[in-house]
Amino acid sequence: LSTEPLEGVNITSPVRLIHGTVGKSALLSVQYSSTSSDKPVVKWQLKRDKPVTVVQSIGTEVIGTLRPDYRDRIRLFENGSLLLSDLQLADEGTYEVEISITDDTFTGEKTINLTVDVPISRPQVLVASTTVLELSEAFTLNCSHENGTKPSYTWLKDGKPLLNDSRMLLSPDHKVLTITRVLMEDDDLYSCVVENPISQGRSLPIKITVYRRSSLYIILSTGGIFLLVTLVTVCACWKPSKK
Template identity: 35%
Template sequence: MLSWSPLANFFWDLQCKIYFLLVGICSALKLTVPSHTIHGIEGQPLHLSVDYNFNATASEIQIIWLFERSQSNPKYVVGSVNQGVIPDLEYQDKFTLIPPNASLRINPLHLSDEGNYIVKVNVRGNGTIAASQKIQVAVDVPVTKPTVHTEPSSGVVEYVGNITLKCTVDRGTRVVYQWMKNGKRLHAGPNYTFSSNNATLLIVPVVKEDIGNYSCLVSNPVSAMESEIIAPTIYYGPYGLRVKSDKGLNIGTVFTVDVGEVVLFDCSADSNPPNTYLWIKRDDNTTQVIKYGPHLEVVSDKVAQKTVDYMCCAFNNVTGKRDQTHFTVVVMSVGLEKLAQKGKSLSSLAVITGISLFLILAITFLFLWKRYQPHKVIQQKLQSRAEADYRKAQAFSGHESASDDFGIYEFITFPDLTSGSRVSNQSVPGPDFVAGQDMLSTVYEVIQHIPEQPQQDHQQQLQHWDEHPVPH
């Protein structure tokens, strides 16, 4: 009789456990069902797909389907053993099972069929293996085309009234509402407020920018529909009042026209409803209404004055707001010269500005020339003198001898408007001196007529320097 050691017994038990574990894994049953909620349409069939597989010898395969509503116990609906189907008599015409396929068909689908469906598969062979899964089913009713209602339906005034848009549908489950403006999704904003389910849109306050095409888009997991376009009526304006003409030259608010021209002026402003226009002519501090309507015709040769002021007034009868603009018509006695092609003309204001700048520059240049030209003449005369005489002219000794004080002196006279020109008592003007000359001309004349020293005095000065040389 063989005896087993404790170590041999240990390895034998381990091999048996590994064998039975591998057999269990290989013969395990696996069920595959949709991992998300299945949405069905009321009145339409619904197919619940189920796949299962196992790796073992099976003598019997049993399939069972149970239905579980919210807060209720599961209820048997249909089952099968091998090829035999065992339906519940209450649902035998509603549920279809074709074994060995475990998928279930529901036809027709009703709202009461919404809930959890549980499938269980049992396989008997050397042993019995089983597996089960749950499928969640939601039943939806397709949405009908929505309708949008506007309150008030007659329109509102900008910054005064509010608009409420309501979206309704006759049928549909789990409806989601989305508002559209001009084909784009509309989101909450400073003046846009939505109800809890987005079925109602409130616009507070209404402004001109809220004008547009609105629609309501409704949807659920099985359908989607959009309403008809609706454009709420919003009253606003007038905005951007302006006057245009078909002839003449326009610079800002001034219109320049030729004599004999018939000029048509057009007054316009953005407004809803359209504005009422009024034309006023201002003459000699008086005003008079001359025409109603957006157009005014002016015949320039019938205008008594060369410059006439006009005013166009725009009034919105619904909003109660008004605006006005002033402009001036200048009638030229000669035709306007066209200086460029393709509608381009030279501005008369630009011509006047250019001439003014030219005159200013010319006057400035003349003033600078008169200011600095005498100094240039003086410098030329100084440079033309002998070097010795120039040095003497730069030094003022202060001696009493007239010969030592020889030099170039500049005597300046200031004109006196009351008593005539006066000259310093130390100077004797030359014979060409003219009373009333300006300061620079006087300096020029004094320097030009400096009297020359006698030749004898000059020779005595040289002899004195020879007899008394300057020590080095």
């Protein structure tokens, strides 16, 4: 029986997770080692329910015809690495590379995860009004942004993360903040931060003014009296025209 160790291809990768941006490039970097000097057979696949072959090659020479969605977007390197250009959202997933050499007994394998996202555009806080009456049942703030995939939301009050408060209710995705039973202490600056794996955006702060009920009543009553006096004066001075 032979006692010589079995030879094989060993593949290493500096990273296992790469965050890519739509329209840009991502390098799926690997390095292989082998005792053979022959050119390697390289196969990259995108793992799906049914794996999708991205490219096959001998060395850097592509074997066969590339799929239409990968044409002019693929570049192979001698160490087995794959450069994928003009990234699309559909490119996201787990990529597996297999490298084999005729003289070697074993095929080397390595997987790399690629995420692809659209950068977050600058968010803004939307409200129906920037003023609210003290002890109102609810006041809602909405963190809105036009672009960006996989967003996560954080709310800030006076530039600091919101403290744990039972009156501060967040929607399941944290995009909407609802302040219940509004208090005077809620009078402050509010902003939101939106981020994803490749970017972050922060809104301009918006000032929410809380009025005490007594103050509002004074304003309304004063305005009402002024209007009543004006109407009485107009009626007293008005005389029907003679025909």
